[in-house]
Amino acid sequence: MRVFVALELPDRVKDNLERSARQFAEYANGGNFVPKQNLHLTLHFLGNVPQENLIYIQSAMDGIRYLAAPETAVTQFAMQRTGDIVWAKLRQSEALTALHDNLGDKLEQNGFEVEHRAYRPHVTLIRKKSFVLPFSEVTKNVQVFNMPFVADKVTLFESVLRPEGAIYRPLYTVELPKE
Numbered sequence: 001m002r003v004f005v006a007l008e009l010p011d012r013v014k015d016n017l018e019r020s021a022r023q024f025a026e027y028a029n030g031g032n033f034v035p036k037q038n039l040h041l042t043l044h045f046l047g048n049v050p051q052e053n054l055i056y057i058q059s060a061m062d063g064i065r066y067l068a069a070p071e072t073a074v075t076q077f078a079m080q081r082t083g084d085i086v087w088a089k090l091r092q093s094e095a096l097t098a099l100h101d102n103l104g105d106k107l108e109q110n111g112f113e114v115e116h117r118a119y120r121p122h123v124t125l126i127r128k129k130s131f132v133l134p135f136s137e138v139t140k141n142v143q144v145f146n147m148p149f150v151a152d153k154v155t156l157f158e159s160v161l162r163p164e165g166a167i168y169r170p171l172y173t174v175e176l177p178k179e
Helices: 011-025 051-062 094-109 135-139
Strands: 002-008 028-033 040-048 074-079 085-090 122-131 153-160 167-175
Touching: 002 051, 002 094, 011 028, 011 074, 011 085, 011 122, 040 094, 040 122, 040 153, 051 094, 051 153, 051 167, 074 122, 074 135
Parallel strands: none
Antiparallel strands: 002 040, 002 153, 028 122, 074 085, 085 122, 153 167
8 A cells, every 4th residue: 555644734724725726727737736635744655555564654643642733834835846846835843843753753663664854844736737937927926825724633644546646545543632
């Protein structure tokens, strides 16, 4: 199973990101827009994991359920270095970094490999984008809805790849305490 662990976004945040994506679409020649139901904040992508090992991911998730739910907000829209993915950058916070790092430590203790580069929280909006104007001009016409929000659900998702796009199936969720 292809899996990842992510923070679920509140519905109002997904609505706002979808609204921004529609504004991007006005300037798009092409691209794959992430469906609203698939919007999330990845904590750790684990790749292909045998189903019998999912219990160890769930155990790692149980080990972080005492951490405070992080508050964050969309700060801007940016392109990935490769230039073909548009994402919403999120404000870094101590709680978000602690959640990412603690979960990563627990996943490693349970035998999973995690990335050790700087964590840059973001939500992918468009893959393989193509715009009629330079990206810097397009973003001047896209509104950033940046009201702070709290993300209190950490979910293990299965990613099922299909020709028409991925489907993300929730497999296990822990709720974090809100401060």
